[in-house]
Each structure stands twice: as structure tokens, then as C-alpha cells.
Amino acid sequence: MEIRLVSHASVVIKSDVSIWTDPWLHGKAFNDSWSLSPLPAFDEALYDEIDYIFISHEHPDHFHVQTLRSLPEAFKNRVTILYQKNNSEKMFNAFKRLGFPNAVALPHRETVDLTGQTKVYCCQAGTMDSALGVISGGEVVLNLNDCEINAGDCRRILSDLGKVDVVLNQFSIAGYSGFQDYENHLPQQSRNILDKMMANHLDLRADLTIPFASFIYFSSEDNKYINNYSNKPQDVAEYFAEKEQKLAVLYPGETYRTGTEHDSTAALARFRKFYDSMETLTYDTSKKIPLEEIAAAFDNLVRHLHEKYPVSLLRLLLKPVTVRIPDLDLTVVFSVASGEFCEDKEAAPDLIIKSQPLHFGFSYPYGIQTLGVSARYTLIKNFPNWRKHRIFFSLNNAELYLRPKFLFTPHNLNFFKERLPGAWNQFLYRLKVMR
Known part of the structure; x- marks a missing residue:
């Protein structure tokens, strides 16, 4: 060949x-x-x-x-x-x-x-x-x-x-x-x-x-x-x-x-x-996105996640995240579980993300994965909570929804059956490398 x-x-x-x-x-x-x-x-x-x-x-x-x-x-x-x-x-x-x-x-x-x-x-x-x-x-x-x-x-x-x-x-x-x-x-x-x-x-x-x-x-x-x-x-x-x-x-x-x-x-x-x-080589500077547009994208994402995943599970696993948006000179707190998205001038940030990549992250099923692959955020603290968010967003992009009516579909059941050999090994390995 x-x-x-x-x-x-x-x-x-x-x-x-x-x-x-x-x-x-x-x-x-x-x-x-x-x-x-x-x-x-x-x-x-x-x-x-x-x-x-x-x-x-x-x-x-x-x-x-x-x-x-x-x-x-x-x-x-x-x-x-x-x-x-x-x-x-x-x-x-x-x-x-x-x-x-x-x-x-x-x-x-x-x-x-x-x-x-x-x-x-x-x-x-x-x-x-x-x-x-x-x-x-x-x-x-x-x-x-x-x-x-x-x-x-x-x-x-x-x-x-x-x-x-x-x-x-x-x-x-x-x-x-x-x-x-x-x-x-x-x-x-x-x-x-x-x-x-x-x-x-x-x-x-x-x-x-x-x-x-x-x-x-x-x-x-x-x-x-x-x-x-x-x-x-x-x-x-x-x-x-x-x-x-x-x-x-x-x-x-x-x-x-x-x-x-x-x-x-x-x-x-x-x-x-x-x-x-x-x-x-040339490098691009991203434009500013107004906070209202970021909030609207987050609201759409939350409504989708609440439809596809048990809210009780979201509350159990995903705690609020605080983000400093440096190009807007403000700090926000968002909660996937409650749907909260608000400014908080006193909160210490978990993440630092500019407005455009944050808006992109909320706007598309693959958006949060893109944040990591593009290396366009800084992690300050609360890594375990952020890692759980990344796992959930990966599941969402893969259309692996956890409400029973979405999870136990013929497509999913066939997929799980085919992937079962080696699946546990892959899961543990992915947790290891997601750091």
C-alpha cells in the first residue's frame, strides 16, 4: 500500500x-x-x-x-x-x-x-x-x-x-x-x-x-x-x-x-x-460578545439539558461555576442544575474565559469540548467540579442522554451491546487522561 x-x-x-x-x-x-x-x-x-x-x-x-x-x-x-x-x-x-x-x-x-x-x-x-x-x-x-x-x-x-x-x-x-x-x-x-x-x-x-x-x-x-x-x-x-x-x-x-x-x-x-x-504566522483576536447574548445561549443550553437529563442528577453532580470574563471586566456564576446565570462582583473565579469562547461553549453541543481542545480558558480552582461538567457536556454532544426514555432507545441499546467488550477499560482510561 x-x-x-x-x-x-x-x-x-x-x-x-x-x-x-x-x-x-x-x-x-x-x-x-x-x-x-x-x-x-x-x-x-x-x-x-x-x-x-x-x-x-x-x-x-x-x-x-x-x-x-x-x-x-x-x-x-x-x-x-x-x-x-x-x-x-x-x-x-x-x-x-x-x-x-x-x-x-x-x-x-x-x-x-x-x-x-x-x-x-x-x-x-x-x-x-x-x-x-x-x-x-x-x-x-x-x-x-x-x-x-x-x-x-x-x-x-x-x-x-x-x-x-x-x-x-x-x-x-x-x-x-x-x-x-x-x-x-x-x-x-x-x-x-x-x-x-x-x-x-x-x-x-x-x-x-x-x-x-x-x-x-x-x-x-x-x-x-x-x-x-x-x-x-x-x-x-x-x-x-x-x-x-x-x-x-x-x-x-x-x-x-x-x-x-x-x-x-x-x-x-x-x-x-x-x-x-x-x-x-498570524494570530486572531476574538470579538467581544455582550453578556446578554452569553446568558441567552446558556439559557437555551440549560433547557435542553433539563429535558434530556434528570435534574436531580444535575443537582447532585454539578455545582455552580464562577467565571471571570476579562474582556467584559466582570464575573458571572452559572449553575446548570438551577439555571442561574448572574453577575457576582465578589466571587473568586474558578475559570477565566473571554466572552467569545464562552458564548461559543454555551451555543453548540460541542462548545465546551471546543474550549478544551482550543486551550482558551484558564482553570483557577475546583477542577473536580469542572471535570464533571466536561463529562456531562461530552455525553450531551454524543447524544447519550440519561433520562430513561432517551437512554433506552434501540439505537443506544445496540450501541451499548457492541461497545460492551472493552468499555469499562476505556471508561477508566478516559477518566485518567481527562486532566
Whole structure:
């Protein structure tokens, strides 16, 4: 098989068919907080070769609406979208609205024939992520992208696939939990990502890893500090060399053919030259959003949560949160349980968030997740309470509602049945990494 790097998390995997993963060719992501870096390398001649598009999950750096909407109509009508089968139809409805009439739901931990030679395998992780295995000609390429998996998950994947030749993996910071003393947390977070890459590589008994997801920079004025702690391809290469494990570094536009030796020297030199010019990158400043609009967005969110979740559970688990909004020079207290949203000049803040990202967080089901991925808040205190909020908002975005009439639906029951093997292991692991 041939693997061509296009951009962040985006490759074209070619056997007797071609699969394009997570297209992102232009524009920004995560409430205009991430930008591509370096720029993509996509040859438009590939439109005639690509047969399938795999979307790993709904985060906007993988499900990039602006890119998908802009693709040629004839291409949209010809290709087939591959997406994980879960408890919701919302993504398949979104594909149709974007002009893709053909989509296939990939079942959890099963192989699906694309041709007589090539099969695909989808393995879900957490409430959102999924990995794609491509099996062809006796070789297996596993695209892990954002999946947080541990040794137990790797054993299950190996049991399903038999072997893994090449792993495609994330290599740098993809969000931050907002701790105020970031200079103490972010270096370790970067190191942990390298450790995770190596653990996945060894646990999957892979021949080679390709670092392919993290070709972005944090591009807002209030998150650009993250860039000082990001891993570069050179960091990954040195780490794998130290462990005497095989790595293939690709620059956008370059290819790797499975089963061959790969010299990363030229790609690493191009990356060094690119990162030497980082001072020319641009950063956005968000506009102010009036408090009345933030309050209205919160009120809509609360009414939805009260409809979908037992209010008694919200009262038990979610305590009020105090937020300092520096660009409005005021402090508010909000309570998901009671619906309260009010100013409080005397309260010490739990969080510091500017008005635009706070408004965005309340306005969309994925908004609070975006706050963390975009690294646009500061956590001062009461982390356990905020973590519970993040868990609830993740469940809400996944449409896993806890009122019985919404929870025990045929879609959900089938989803729980399919995900039961390994679910407890995944749940404990997600709690561990959500820090």
C-alpha cells in the first residue's frame, strides 16, 4: 500500500482502491483557534483516484465542513463516505446536507470488504473517536488519529487484525485542561504524547509509525502560548531513534510505501526550515460578545439539558461555576442544575474565559469540548467540579442522554451491546487522561 500525506490527520491510502482520511485543505478549526501548519499538499488529480473518504470523528479538524462543502460536486456524487456506526444518525444526516449521497456505517471491531483485495476495520474509542484499519495484500495500516487507547485496547485490536504493519498517530498537543501554571504542565503533556506513541507502537507490535496528526498551530491570541510546548517531527524522530524503533517522517505531499525502508532526512530538513519561520504566522483576536447574548445561549443550553437529563442528577453532580470574563471586566456564576446565570462582583473565579469562547461553549453541543481542545480558558480552582461538567457536556454532544426514555432507545441499546467488550477499560482510561 502507498500512504500519501496531505495535511494534518489527512492521508490518501492507496491499494486497489484509494481512501482519503479526514480532509482539511483550508480554513481554521475549533472556533477559529487552530490553523494548518504547514499548508496542505493536495494534487487535484487525486479527485479521479479517490474512491472513499473516511471521517474518523466529528471534531472539526477531522470533519472539516468548509473543506467537505467545497469539494467538486461530481466527486461528492461518486465517492462513498465511511463513518463509524454509533448511537446517532446526526453525522450521516450531515453528510447528506453537504452533498454526499453515499455513506457506509462501519460496525465496531468488524471488517468490511471494499473489494476482493481490500478490507477496512473500524474500532471506536471513547464517546467519539474511531480508528481505521486498512487491510490489503497481507499488509495492515492502522490510522489511530485521536484515539486514546491503552495496552488492553491494543490487545483487542491485534486479536481482530492479526498484526499491524504501520501505525498513523498523533504526535503533539491537541488541547489543554487550562491549569494556570501551564509551564509546569505542558512540557510533561508533550512528553506523555511521545510516550503514548511509543506505547501504541510497541503494544501493537508495529513495524513502523508515521507521525501524521498535529500539523497545526494554535492561532488565537489567547492560546498561542501552547505553541512553545508543541512537539515537532524532529522531537518524535529523536525519541524513536533513542528507543531503536522505526519511524517514517513525511512532509505534506510525500509518500511512504509499506514494507520499504524510508529515509526521513529530507523531510526533517524541510520541517526545520519551516519551523524557523514560525514568527511570520498570524494570530486572531476574538470579538467581544455582550453578556446578554452569553446568558441567552446558556439559557437555551440549560433547557435542553433539563429535558434530556434528570435534574436531580444535575443537582447532585454539578455545582455552580464562577467565571471571570476579562474582556467584559466582570464575573458571572452559572449553575446548570438551577439555571442561574448572574453577575457576582465578589466571587473568586474558578475559570477565566473571554466572552467569545464562552458564548461559543454555551451555543453548540460541542462548545465546551471546543474550549478544551482550543486551550482558551484558564482553570483557577475546583477542577473536580469542572471535570464533571466536561463529562456531562461530552455525553450531551454524543447524544447519550440519561433520562430513561432517551437512554433506552434501540439505537443506544445496540450501541451499548457492541461497545460492551472493552468499555469499562476505556471508561477508566478516559477518566485518567481527562486532566
